[in-house]
Amino acid sequence: MKTIFDLWHIAKKDLIEFTRDKLRLVTFFIMPIFMMVMVGFIFPSQNSIKNLPIGLANQDGQSISQQFVDAITNLKLTNNTDAFKVKTYSDTNAIKEGIKKQEISGGLFIPVDFSKKLMAGEQAEVTIVQDQSNPQISQMVNQVLSKVVEGFSQQMAQQKVSKMLGTSATGAGTNQAVSPLVTAVIIPVKYNIEGILAGNPNYFEFIAPGIMAMIVMTAVLMGLAASVAREKEQGTLDGLLISPISRLSIILGKALSQAIRGLVQGMMVLLLAFFLFGVTLHGSILLVILFLLLGIFSFVGLGILVSAVATEQETAAQILGILQFPMLFLSGVFFPILMMPPVMQKIAYAIPLTYAISALRKIMVLGAGLGSVHLELLVLLIFGVVTLGISVPVFKRVITK
Amino acid sequence: MINQSSQNFNKDKTESIVLVRGLIKKFGHFAAVDNISFDLRKGEIFGFLGPNGAGKSTTIRMLTTLLRPTAGYATLAGFDVVKQQDEVRKHIGLVAEKIILYNNLTATENLQFFGQLYHLPKDEIKKRSQRWLEKLHMTEWLSSRVITLSTGMKQRINIVRALLTKPDVLFLDEPTLGLDPQTTHLIRSFIRELNDQGVTVLLTTHDMLEAEELSDRVAIIDHGKIAALDTVENLKKIVKDNPHPNLEEVFLSITGKEIRDVTHSRVSSGRGLGPHGMIGQTKRIR
Numbered sequence: 001m002k003t004i005f006d007l008w009h010i011a012k013k014d015l016i017e018f019t020r021d022k023l024r025l026v027t028f029f030i031m032p033i034f035m036m037v038m039v040g041f042i043f044p045s046q047n048s049i050k051n052l053p054i055g056l057a058n059q060d061g062q063s064i065s066q067q068f069v070d071a072i073t074n075l076k077l078t079n080n081t082d083a084f085k086v087k088t089y090s091d092t093n094a095i096k097e098g099i100k101k102q103e104i105s106g107g108l109f110i111p112v113d114f115s116k117k118l119m120a121g122e123q124a125e126v127t128i129v130q131d132q133s134n135p136q137i138s139q140m141v142n143q144v145l146s147k148v149v150e151g152f153s154q155q156m157a158q159q160k161v162s163k164m165l166g167t168s169a170t171g172a173g174t175n176q177a178v179s180p181l182v183t184a185v186i187i188p189v190k191y192n193i194e195g196i197l198a199g200n201p202n203y204f205e206f207i208a209p210g211i212m213a214m215i216v217m218t219a220v221l222m223g224l225a226a227s228v229a230r231e232k233e234q235g236t237l238d239g240l241l242i243s244p245i246s247r248l249s250i251i252l253g254k255a256l257s258q259a260i261r262g263l264v265q266g267m268m269v270l271l272l273a274f275f276l277f278g279v280t281l282h283g284s285i286l287l288v289i290l291f292l293l294l295g296i297f298s299f300v301g302l303g304i305l306v307s308a309v310a311t312e313q314e315t316a317a318q319i320l321g322i323l324q325f326p327m328l329f330l331s332g333v334f335f336p337i338l339m340m341p342p343v344m345q346k347i348a349y350a351i352p353l354t355y356a357i358s359a360l361r362k363i364m365v366l367g368a369g370l371g372s373v374h375l376e377l378l379v380l381l382i383f384g385v386v387t388l389g390i391s392v393p394v395f396k397r398v399i400t401k
Numbered sequence: 402m403i404n405q406s407s408q409n410f411n412k413d414k415t416e417s418i419v420l421v422r423g424l425i426k427k428f429g430h431f432a433a434v435d436n437i438s439f440d441l442r443k444g445e446i447f448g449f450l451g452p453n454g455a456g457k458s459t460t461i462r463m464l465t466t467l468l469r470p471t472a473g474y475a476t477l478a479g480f481d482v483v484k485q486q487d488e489v490r491k492h493i494g495l496v497a498e499k500i501i502l503y504n505n506l507t508a509t510e511n512l513q514f515f516g517q518l519y520h521l522p523k524d525e526i527k528k529r530s531q532r533w534l535e536k537l538h539m540t541e542w543l544s545s546r547v548i549t550l551s552t553g554m555k556q557r558i559n560i561v562r563a564l565l566t567k568p569d570v571l572f573l574d575e576p577t578l579g580l581d582p583q584t585t586h587l588i589r590s591f592i593r594e595l596n597d598q599g600v601t602v603l604l605t606t607h608d609m610l611e612a613e614e615l616s617d618r619v620a621i622i623d624h625g626k627i628a629a630l631d632t633v634e635n636l637k638k639i640v641k642d643n644p645h646p647n648l649e650e651v652f653l654s655i656t657g658k659e660i661r662d663v664t665h666s667r668v669s670s671g672r673g674l675g676p677h678g679m680i681g682q683t684k685r686i687r
Contacts, residue, residue, distance in 0.1 A: 002520075006518070009514070009517055009518070013503070013506070013514050016505075016506065016510070017503055017505045017506060020505035020506070020546070021505055234499065234504075235497060235498070235499025235500065235501055236499075236501050236502070236503055238467055238495065238497055238499070238501055239495075239501035239502075239515060239518075239562070240518065241466075241467055242465050242466060242467060242490055242493065242495050243490060243515070243518035243519060244487040244490040244491055244518075244519065245518050400466070400467060400468060400469050401468055401469060
């Protein structure tokens, strides 16, 4: 009971001290906003692919190929903006030159015999030219263009099959009133995509839980080590150490004040994600808070270790910089762990942040309940207990040398 | 051991409040405090003098439970500084080299915070500090943040903080360093007054006048060893070529001698000083 009182006493002091420091307060609020805006806007979303410049070289010039060109030119995105900004070129080489000059991000070449072959019932060909200097964009362009080609092929096929079967033929380019029989011939198997929730996943929903966990945990880690180092530098730590309160209260009190700050930042990230980036929280907010706290708990031991060792704030920042970097990339904040090489995957599963992020993602994106995240809960608890069990005695030992 | 030595002092009718026996602190191979033994008698002001790096602060840190001795032992008010740390902590006050106050808290908030670390009720903290704050002319500045105060003001609040526990032993590590003559004078008379009320004081200072004015007894420590320990009067007898030496001359004659001895005995440790060592030392002290 005394320990809890002492612990709270230290935490309260740290918080009051913190709120008095205007610069620290400002950076505290700006950091998550800054981070969210950065991450939220630099990563591609559905809205970011619009008016992509592509080249078109149509050597055919017949009405069928013109329909095809129109289909590409008029391709609309869900928000009714054009997907492509089309530039006309003479041939494949001209398109390639255009890509080299960075005028366009890809192109499509329609050869002279395109319509002729189609009419003759042969297989016609088009060529998609890709920009290899930009894999992400070219992948996207390829995908969209091949979809258009595919769609166009299907229309052609419908017309032909309709004719063969003698069902009512419709004009080229329209796809109304195609009998189910025809569709069944052209596409014998149709697939449906069903998610756990309605709607399409967006990349920001994938990274928002990760960003939140990362901001909170690194802030706590950094804050704790810096706060102890600052008191060492200023000499005030001696004032705490010569009092009869336990070392445990001192370090846990400091950790508590950091946890409270971390939680406030976490909630800020969450609100920004809701209102600025349209992320919906599908699970329980209480579970989110629980896992943020568990994440903090799993990191406190490490923070205590660093603060025991580091005598200056700068040293603490350096040690943490080294730890933070691999954590950022390996814990699955930005890239799914399953996409990593096997060795890296093993390392990823040794980092507590990985489990916090995994659980938060399940809760926030998939609406998972406690039953689906009990493994993460257990791992985080064990991480916390083990690291605290090691670090508290080390802190006690080191702090009085 | 403890009983034996306290009995010895009881015979002299002087009660010891701090016992230091064979205390050693090594940092790696370097012995910062090298087997020192002394007593603090209840109610005295004990001047703890020595050149920079002699081991004064290290000794204070061990006696105030902030550092663990490598060997030897020390007791304070009968409590072992290693085994009964919490008991020791309740009986001491510390004014260290660095001021122990939070810059972003006000003077009152600082005093309340540190007082509550000892589980003192708020009213009691206020009551206790009020008296000392008045004596140190600091009552007007209580709601100012410490960062806005001058060094002298900070040090006065810092002293009040150290007194909140009503300590039996007050450790003052260079309490008047860098202060103006007025504040220095005020603090010195305050120390004297505290001592009159029964507080035992261990005082380190580089100001020989201060040491001479305040100390009942003086220990001179050099290279981690006690070079001399006696009343100022007796120590003055060491200087042979001057019938009325001041404490500074005593200090120089003792620490100077010690350095020459050290060059012979400590060559292997790599810390031995050459013949110019003494000159360097002298300059630093002045």
